[in-house]
Amino acid sequence: MDSNNAILAISLLFSIWCATCVAQSSNVYNVKEHGALGNGKNDDTKAFQAAWDVSCAVEGNPTILIPKGSYLVGPLLFKGPCKGVMTIDLRGQLLASTNLNAYTKNWVDFQYINGLVISGGGIFNGQGSSAWPYNKCPKKWSCKILPMSLVFSFVKNAKIKSISSLDSKLFHIHIFSSENFDIESVTINAPGDSPNTDGIHVADSTNVTITDATIGTGDDCISIGPGNSNLTISNVHCGPGHGISVGSLGKNSGETDVLGLTVRNCTLNGTTNGLRIKTWQSSPTLLKAAHFTYEDITMNNVYNPIIIDQEYCPYVSCAEKDPSRVQIYDIKFTNVKGTSSSAEAIKFICSSSFPCQGVILNDIDLHYTGDARGNKTTTSTCANVQGKSNENVKPNPCI
Ligand SMILES: *[C@@H]1O[C@H](CO)[C@@H](O)[C@H](O)[C@H]1NC(C)=O
Numbered sequence: 001m002d003s004n005n006a007i008l009a010i011s012l013l014f015s016i017w018c019a020t021c022v023a024q025s026s027n028v029y030n031v032k033e034h035g036a037l038g039n040g041k042n043d044d045t046k047a048f049q050a051a052w053d054v055s056c057a058v059e060g061n062p063t064i065l066i067p068k069g070s071y072l073v074g075p076l077l078f079k080g081p082c083k084g085v086m087t088i089d090l091r092g093q094l095l096a097s098t099n100l101n102a103y104t105k106n107w108v109d110f111q112y113i114n115g116l117v118i119s120g121g122g123i124f125n126g127q128g129s130s131a132w133p134y135n136k137c138p139k140k141w142s143c144k145i146l147p148m149s150l151v152f153s154f155v156k157n158a159k160i161k162s163i164s165s166l167d168s169k170l171f172h173i174h175i176f177s178s179e180n181f182d183i184e185s186v187t188i189n190a191p192g193d194s195p196n197t198d199g200i201h202v203a204d205s206t207n208v209t210i211t212d213a214t215i216g217t218g219d220d221c222i223s224i225g226p227g228n229s230n231l232t233i234s235n236v237h238c239g240p241g242h243g244i245s246v247g248s249l250g251k252n253s254g255e256t257d258v259l260g261l262t263v264r265n266c267t268l269n270g271t272t273n274g275l276r277i278k279t280w281q282s283s284p285t286l287l288k289a290a291h292f293t294y295e296d297i298t299m300n301n302v303y304n305p306i307i308i309d310q311e312y313c314p315y316v317s318c319a320e321k322d323p324s325r326v327q328i329y330d331i332k333f334t335n336v337k338g339t340s341s342s343a344e345a346i347k348f349i350c351s352s353s354f355p356c357q358g359v360i361l362n363d364i365d366l367h368y369t370g371d372a373r374g375n376k377t378t379t380s381t382c383a384n385v386q387g388k389s390n391e392n393v394k395p396n397p398c399i
């Protein structure tokens, strides 16, 4: 190549690069430019929907900017596939409509997206308190389901970082049939007595990570449904709430295995459960829950710090009482320390048809805070469980 051609090539490359850089910098879709007022009173749903629909259809990697302010929005459907990676830069606060008739399903629904980033320090406020009295689900088998706050279905390569979710009407975050999904530095809050306000529920998903989160709710901190593989939870602080829970598994037919869960460096404070695995009796499908590692966990005043319950049946109407058909195996608990608010700090009630196998306890130190008479005797209970413990386990393990 002679020097003229080289200069031509370089200037051509530069102009292509520059066109890209200009396109990127103008690829910001401010919801205010689509008609959002952000005064907390006007219904800004249409503006948000328009900003998504326009930006999803363009080439490049668009950013939807939600500036500081409060935006009242009803249900939103953020549906792909989109042409590029979608970024939502949430600096303000979204307020969910309190009119329950406005919802057919969830509040903010993300579907069929490959490449999604949500960040910016803002807040998703579900304004759940007026809806909670309408939740009859804890008492009834069939109940009208309230909208969940953020639902991701069939979403790949996503990152949610530095945002908060407050007072959801039902679950705060639900991840379903998704892959390669990272949640980092999120804060989730709802009162300890709010019904079914689970923090993060994950189902049928692969390669999900949750790290550096603070979650206080009225239900599970993180709940792990069927069909998950390779889920990693680290540096999470839970409480109040029901703890980190796998299950309930085995309720519906067609559920698939949960394989590969790591829970590391987490704190549970004042929760009803710490590390829980629960499965229904009489499960219609045979399935596995296996290869779980729990390590470096601090319990502070937790009612059931370590619990496997395969006789889960919260409703009066559990017709049959056949043993669970969920096979639990290769479950390791290492370095779990702190206080229990019940005497029974370790409880393994496994299935008589499919006993738990390979349950390992290493370096466990759990102490009952004591009953009214100051009795601090701490116990463990085992049924249908095989495994082993090292010499450094308190209370005295039953395996
Ligand atoms: C599990 O997921 C993590 C994070 O997404 C990833 O780094 C790791 O390679 C995955 N492991 C397997 C076996 O897929």
Ligand SMILES: *[C@@H]1O[C@H](CO)[C@@H](O)[C@H](O)[C@H]1NC(C)=O
Pocket (backbone or CB within 6 Å): 179, 180, 206, 207
């Ligand atoms: C999970 O992550 C591993 C390692 O990065 C990767 O090889 C695998 O393809 C991922 N699985 C899915 C379903 O994306």
Ligand SMILES: *[C@@H]1O[C@H](CO)[C@@H](O)[C@H](O)[C@H]1NC(C)=O
Pocket (backbone or CB within 6 Å): 212, 235, 236, 237, 265
């Ligand atoms: C454990 O988690 C806490 C926050 O929950 C964090 O500050 C600390 O750095 C973590 N430790 C490790 C080894 O990751």
Ligand SMILES: *[C@@H]1O[C@H](CO)[C@@H](O)[C@H](O)[C@H]1NC(C)=O
Pocket (backbone or CB within 6 Å): 239, 269, 270, 300
């Ligand atoms: C633990 O929970 C109690 C009671 O809700 C609260 O007062 C305390 O600040 C919490 N501790 C931590 C470290 O979050």
Ligand SMILES: *[C@@H]1O[C@H](CO)[C@@H](O)[C@H](O)[C@H]1NC(C)=O
Pocket (backbone or CB within 6 Å): 343, 375, 376, 377, 379
């Ligand atoms: C203390 O509690 C343990 C376990 O609940 C019980 O077996 C024991 O009898 C109690 N001791 C006293 C002195 O009440």
